[in-house]
Amino acid sequence: MKLGTKGRYAVMALVDLAGHSNGQPVSLADIAERQNISLSYLEQLFGRLRRNNLVKSVRGPGGGYLLQRGTAHTRIADVVLAVDENLRATRCTPGSPVGCAQDSSRCLTHDLWEELGNHIYMFLSSVTIQDVLDRRVLGAARSRTTAGPLEGARPDSVAL
Amino acid sequence: MKLGTKGRYAVMALVDLAGHSNGQPVSLADIAERQNISLSYLEQLFGRLRRNNLVKSVRGPGGGYLLQRGTAHTRIADVVLAVDENLRATRCTPGSPVGCAQDSSRCLTHDLWEELGNHIYMFLSSVTIQDVLDRRVLGAARSRTTAGPLEGARPDSVAL
């Protein structure tokens, strides 16, 4: 899963975008100023978000970005995955005989980290941009950890 | 929370320790060889584990380390916290006016990351070394995310 600062910035930016768009595209310059993140850095992040179909861009003057799916259909997990990209797991890369699977008993902790990854993913999948905007995060998670009540089914990989 | 490789190595080492100790102390050299982690690195990690009362050391020949509490009372969360030490939260350090709390609406994402931290902590708190040894991790977590029905009661703080 890998939760870096990139993911955090991306979520901040998208929440800002969602909050300040009224159907109109929002320019990165505006977001950069409000959230004081550097413009070039935002461009980098939004490049990935666009390639992952989370936002779409409108070029030219008056242009900017729009959420592709709505606020209620953009899950935090997707944002983080889009932006952080790589997802190295447990150091048990299947192929290298090192660090795992060499003792009599195989890498016992593997399952643990995998399950943790699933947990994180499930949590972040259960929260949308809209939830964050509405500050509907704290109690919510506690009550609906595993089953996301979100309508669309999610066949995605939970690879971590 | 901050989940680095240090935390993973520490858990691996403690699981190994628990699996190979029969009341006798286990030397770091043995663990190092079995898990092929460098001895010096293990020493660093076990220093912290010791200072956090998770293990105790026996010096001299035939010495090594022992789990201070038993396998069923050593929670993964404690191991990770002991070894990773610092736990910077949201980049909203209360004091610097940068990056948060400067716009009209305060850092909206703060709650999100905090809640995620709580989640991770709760999960890792619900799993013990014994669980990992018994491979009682996968289904378990899914069914008992928040309240652990495992034999020993789990009265700990959920501070993060």
Place this chain on the structure above:
DNA sequence: AATTAGGCGACTGATTTTGTCGGGTATTCA
């Protein structure tokens, strides 16, 4: 045509993380 705004890629300095090395100190056993 000029301006606005996104698109892309390479590259860089600072910090953090990860891991090593060299030397200690305590303990046991011969």
Place this chain on the structure above:
DNA sequence: TGAATACCCGACAAAATCAGTCGCCTAATT
């Protein structure tokens, strides 16, 4: 006593990541 075992500790080095920057390009609007 002294050699061997094994923990103890701080400094240090290599690698990865972070947080950008720069330059140049393309597309749309006015």
